[in-house]
Amino acid sequence: MQISLRNLNYVVTTAQMGSVTSAAKNLNVSQPTISAAISQMEAELGVPLFVRHHARGMTLTASGRRLVNEARLLLSHAHNFERSMQSINSSTVGEIMIGSFTTLSTRFMPTLLSGFAQQVPGISVNLEEGNQQEIVEGLLSGRLEFALSYDYALPDEVAKQSLIELPPYVLVAADHPLAMQDSVSLQELATEPFILLDLPHSREYFFNLFLICKIEPRVVYRSHSYELIRGLVGHGHGFTIHNAIPSTTVGYDGSKIAVLPIRETLPPVHVVNLHLRRQPIRPAVQAFANYLREAFLPGGLLHQTQPY
Numbered sequence: 001m002q003i004s005l006r007n008l009n010y011v012v013t014t015a016q017m018g019s020v021t022s023a024a025k026n027l028n029v030s031q032p033t034i035s036a037a038i039s040q041m042e043a044e045l046g047v048p049l050f051v052r053h054h055a056r057g058m059t060l061t062a063s064g065r066r067l068v069n070e071a072r073l074l075l076s077h078a079h080n081f082e083r084s085m086q087s088i089n090s091s092t093v094g095e096i097m098i099g100s101f102t103t104l105s106t107r108f109m110p111t112l113l114s115g116f117a118q119q120v121p122g123i124s125v126n127l128e129e130g131n132q133q134e135i136v137e138g139l140l141s142g143r144l145e146f147a148l149s150y151d152y153a154l155p156d157e158v159a160k161q162s163l164i165e166l167p168p169y170v171l172v173a174a175d176h177p178l179a180m181q182d183s184v185s186l187q188e189l190a191t192e193p194f195i196l197l198d199l200p201h202s203r204e205y206f207f208n209l210f211l212i213c214k215i216e217p218r219v220v221y222r223s224h225s226y227e228l229i230r231g232l233v234g235h236g237h238g239f240t241i242h243n244a245i246p247s248t249t250v251g252y253d254g255s256k257i258a259v260l261p262i263r264e265t266l267p268p269v270h271v272v273n274l275h276l277r278r279q280p281i282r283p284a285v286q287a288f289a290n291y292l293r294e295a296f297l298p299g300g301l302l303h304q305t306q307p308y
Contacts, residue, residue: 003044005078008071010037011049015068019057041067093122094284099135099147100127103197103226104271107244108148108295108302115301116291123284131199131224139276145285148292151270152201159277161289163296165268166243167261168209173236174249174256184260186213193238195229198222206241209266227252243269271296 014023014034024031042049049064060068100109105127113125128144132152138144139158154160170184178184186209194217196203210217220238223229229240234255241262249257273292275281281289295301 007037095124099144101149102129105129132201147274160272163271167268170260172239179258185263190215193220195221195238195240
């Protein structure tokens with residue numbers, strides 16, 4: 001048995017209004033249309049839905065009351081579904097699935113999400129953090145529609161757009177002997193303990209910096225946590241190298257950190273936005289992409305100059 005949502009709506013409205021005449025007026029259809037829909041529903045179900053009162057309208061039977069209660073829920077779901085489908089191709093309302101490399105998320109996403117919510121309040125952003133491998137897998141699986149990440153190990157199916165280059169900086173404790181210098185050479189830190197941000201592709205990038213300088217780093221701690229590493233640095237357990245530099249020199253636990261440019265000419269990381277090459281970008285996702293690109297332009301919301 002196939003039940004028409006239109007007929008269900010006619011039945012529910014008649015129950016609400018108490019008569020076919022009032023329901024027809026409310027729905028802007030003819031009375032015979034309402035009456036025919038009710039009769040069809042009763043014939044399909046094999047039970048009466050209404051008790052007809054001469055000149056006093058209609059009231060629901062027990063079966064009719066049960067059907068109307070269920071129908072209200074179904075019609076509500078159908079209405080929500082229709083609104084959701086209409087929002088898929090909207091640039092101002094809807095829901096989008098965004099990924100972000102964990103360090104970039106920590107540094108930039110709070111500001112981005114806050115500003116975007118003010119600019120386009122009708123778009124809800126669902127954020128998923130991860131390392132490069134997790135971000136790429138999310139895009140390829142269709143779980144993510146768009147991502148903010150680095151230009152590392154990208155398959156052909158993933159398209160990229162460059163946003164900004166972030167040079168490497170050395171982080172040491174605020175009371176470190178080199179902390180007051182304007183810059184530092186990695187050679188000056190060659191024998192000191194190194195704390196590694198141990199994420200896929202990130203670790204290879206950092207090790208390559210030491211290779212360029214012909215240094216073998218003495219790794220004493222490895223962690224996936226950006227803030228744990230900063231805390232260890234702040235307490236003098238070693239130095240680290242970061243690119244997405246926070247705007248504060250205070251660690252999560254209150255320890256003090258110094259951030260120093262590196263004298264050697266070393267490659268930066270390239271921050272990019274990512275999406276599937278074969279899949280058109282929905283208008284709501286494009287609105288976020290445009291906002292993100294403008295934020296990283298010179299003079300934009302997130303353009304990173306020399307931080308300290």
